[in-house]
Amino acid sequence: MTDVIGYAAMEAGAELQPVNYQFGALGADEVHIRVETCGICHSDLSMLDNQWGLSQYPLVAGHEVVGRIDALGSQVSHLKIGQRVGLGWYAGSCSTCRQCVAGDHHLCDSSEQTIVKRAGGFANYVRCKSVWAIPLPESLDPATSGPLFCGGITVFNPLYISGVKATDRVGVIGIGGLGHLAVQFLNKWGCHVTAFTTSPDKKNEIIHLGAHQVVETTDVDAIKSLTRSFDFLLVTVNVTLNWAQLLDTLAPNGRLHVVGAVLEPMAIPAFSLIGGQKSLAGSPLGSPATTALMLDFCQRHDIAPLIESYPMSDVNRALDRLRSGKARYRVVLTAD
């Protein structure tokens, strides 16, 4: 096997530097992917900085990969050498547990994550189990599609599993890498879309993406006026919000769904759930089957991430850009 060149942090928070490593023999159910592009997600920062206590160094992050299949394990017959695929947060699942056999590979009892105890996509090659190498339709642009495989599916999955209806009034909280895709999905889903942002200067762009109204997340009066408004609220940020007030903005039978992993426990008044028959849910990414449905949906409706592109060798500058909070809306690395 050829040497792999990746960009690794040698310790928490350190600048990335080029490193060489090898993956060893290709497993029977594995796929070896030559990386073309790799988006940068906030979870990459959390892992590089060891915010979740899961990190092992040297750490090669990157889990929004688009690339072409370079080699296939002996048991993989449904993919072809040279085929373009995407790879997200999950790189492996057992295929035999109750969740896997039901199609919920993302809830596998023993799932493997692309950048946890594995080398990720800030590299020229990356590996995964074949079920997680999701074919990218040829009409989708490889330069921009990487973020669909983490940010995109993370916000598409809640709409799909929760049965969000075209008649629903939906709010999206946080219009960044995830939220700007959620707004696009929901507009084409047929919903009335309200975007909550702390950056009012994004307003015109967010309207252009498909929101019907834009509200400042800090505007307490505006939020109060939205009491009993929403059938579904999608929280993409990972900070503590006024959960009781947000639950008040839900209509009866309304649902609050979080995909941003805020570390502090959420303070949820039972009365806020009981009175209006409301719920609070969370979810991680989505299954391979749902990811494929999302790609179909993107094709049909011309949905794509808005990105800022950096060469892979400029990964440190790209990370700084993401940390600045100014990226619109996703930073993507391109193989040099």
Add this chain to the structure above:
Amino acid sequence: MTDVIGYAAMEAGAELQPVNYQFGALGADEVHIRVETCGICHSDLSMLDNQWGLSQYPLVAGHEVVGRIDALGSQVSHLKIGQRVGLGWYAGSCSTCRQCVAGDHHLCDSSEQTIVKRAGGFANYVRCKSVWAIPLPESLDPATSGPLFCGGITVFNPLYISGVKATDRVGVIGIGGLGHLAVQFLNKWGCHVTAFTTSPDKKNEIIHLGAHQVVETTDVDAIKSLTRSFDFLLVTVNVTLNWAQLLDTLAPNGRLHVVGAVLEPMAIPAFSLIGGQKSLAGSPLGSPATTALMLDFCQRHDIAPLIESYPMSDVNRALDRLRSGKARYRVVLTAD
């Protein structure tokens, strides 16, 4: 109109005493009910003691009524004088708001509660809007059926609206007035039923009611061994539990549903929801249509509350019995 004789608290926590009052002219859409029996619910205690800050005195509690229709408003044509009906927590809804026209009268924007700013069922007569006077099938025993109209529908509704499946593994936390009905419902629903109780001396009785296993709520090791076990967990108690640990006992896609209105906010770790695609929900009672379905279900499966009966004039002794925590499982007053 005849004088009504009810049992009222003159101030928070006071012993009840007989009082006379009149309801005035019967509204066009109202029903005047002669009370035969009335169950006592923990919400009656909360209202008598003004724990929710909603109480106005003199206060006549009682919202698990079975009785016969004594008089009908001029517009009520679907009920008959002498017909036996039940009345629960809700006594009125507008019939015109979005929820009402969709059949969710229990989520009405301007619902009226039987014992909030109204005189309830600890009396010889009670009143409600006709939609909330739910016909009691003649085969159900009026002596025991009162608790179905609050305790019963409160635990039946979550199973119905959440689409609990016969193949689900379900836990019920708290086997009192509500929980002992939930266990009966779930057994006939086809589920595997685990009962959590703080009273292990109830074990044989709970098994007889339909539980497949009984776990002590305080047995931390037993609860740990149930990690990833449940598809649905129904919390009927109104005390703070170890919510993070309970969420851990849910299988992927599992749902925690609370109907006990614990006053302290619930501390919910976002990670506990996100990782396994879990949810937390609440609900208040159920709609008139769902209540009718519950009564059908009770008929078909011989489900009835287990009660301790007291004459209405002994209401203070009956309240003490409920407060003692020893009642098995519901206290019901019978008209003298």
